[in-house]
Amino acid sequence: MRITMIGAGYVGLVSGVCFADFGHDVTCVDNIESKVESLRQGVIPIFEPGLEDLVRANRKGGRLHFTTDLAGAVSNADVVFIAVGTPSRRGDGHADLSYVYAAARDIAKAMTGFTVVVTKSTVPVGTGDEVERIIREERPDADFAVVSNPEFLREGAAIADFKRPDRIVIGSQDERASEVMREVYRPLYLNAAPLFFCDRRTSELIKYAGNAFLAMKITFINEMADLCEKVGADVQKVAKGIGMDKRIGDKFLHAGPGYGGSCFPKDTMALVKTAQDHDSPIRLIETTVAVNDTRKRAMARKVIAACGGSVRDKKIALLGLTFKPNTDDMRDAPSLSIVQALQDNGANIHAYDPEGMDVAKDMMPDVTFGADAYSIAEGADVLVLVTEWDAFRALDLRRLKPLMAQPVLVDLRNVYPPDEVRRHGFVYHGIGRREIS
Ligand code: NAD
DSSP states (O other): OEEEEEOOSHHHHHHHHHHHHTTOEEEEEOSOHHHHHHHHTTOOSSOOTTHHHHHHHHHHTTOEEEESOHHHHHHTOSEEEEOOOOOBOTTTOSBOOHHHHHHHHHHHHHOOSSEEEEEOSOOOTTHHHHHHHHHHHHOTTOOEEEEEOOOOOOTTSHHHHHHSOSOEEEEOOOHHHHHHHHHHHHHHHTTTOOEEEEOHHHHHHHHHHHHHHHHHHHHHHHHHHHHHHHHTOOHHHHHHHHHTSTTTOSTTOOOOSOOOSSSHHHHHHHHHHHHHHTTOOOHHHHHHHHHHHHHHHHHHHHHHHHTTSOOTTOEEEEEOOSSSTTOOOOTTOHHHHHHHHHHHTTOEEEEEOTTTHHHHHHHOTTOEEOSSHHHHHTTOSEEEEOSOOGGGTTOOHHHHHHHSSSOEEEETTOOSOHHHHHHTTOEEEOSSSOOOO
16 A cells, blocks of 8 residues: 655654554655654654654665655555644634645645545544545545544554554545555454444544543542542542442543643543534533643642742752653643743742653743753752653652752652652652641
């Protein structure tokens, strides 16, 4: 199969490389010249474990190409995936589909022969219909089908997720296109990954419903955590206790500083907007969005309380900035709101993140960045664990304590056993755990 991937970001690049690894001939197109140039040189513009090696191997195998020439890449393709960004539209929270529609127009102009155009980007219900309309308008003569194939990979584990997905959702009512999609994913369903076929609108909604459900699950346990703190219960055990019920499941029940990242915030908001537009509001998700929004600044208030009620002129050491470990993605990371709220209250922020600092530097101009956890802890009044990178899971507390002005640890991910931290002479504050000293 000759596959063209429009957009070489977190999704397009990973999907393209994995398809090449299955033996397909893949061309990744991006309109940022510097990105394409560095990919050609073997320099990966994002941090994703395992990606660099996979790109190198498939480049060497001659199955993976990078270009800015969309028309050239599309003209010979059997399948063209659209994997461009669909961020929140400024002002109203709807998904901004301008990149998707622009790509559709460019694809239409260039395609020859029967072409399957697949939206891999997360797009609201009905977008496939509009993509089809645009292509038909641009090229009334074209032989094509538009398919929805949402992506469920998680940054940080993207390659494993892509190669061993729980399911592959394909929204298509065109038998020829469905056959092509079966062929594209054949190497995967030989590995027993179920292909789930449905109509295009249902497929588009599955992606949003899935993300909204997960965001709601996180928000549920976060609210339980707040209640635990008030009543003297332990949210870790509540999560475990309910998670053992198979109807609930134990995933996505980790209390923390609120969900962030490039998907959940924008996708929950876009679903809320779609539902309102169709006069079918989804109150549960409206509430999820509102609760999560307030949670991040509430985390800053937790830090302020841990510092005795004021952080003015205090030194705060933040461990982890990205929205989760093993990625450099800073989009909508909870750390952004937490840092802002602490700075609003007069704090001096020192931070360290293993992969996120290059991007964070532009987004957090008044933060001082350090070389590791220990260097930023020097003279700090509080150490705040924001993102649970492996490097922060086994800090040497004996070494840390004498470095700090005050031995206080605010653990927003419940990584540390409170008793152990307290035994080392620290004041410990977790999430949804009994606050005893
Ligand atoms: P991204 O911003 O990392 O990548 C998008 C890329 O598309 C950019 O490199 C951009 O330069 C390029 N692009 C935009 N318009 C183009 C055009 N006309 N021609 C060529 N290239 C173009 O975004 P992402 O995180 O990869 O997300 C892409 C889509 O996948 C979004 O809809 C997102 O919601 C969805 N998604 C993302 C994830 C994730 O974990 N990041 C997971 C599942 C689904």
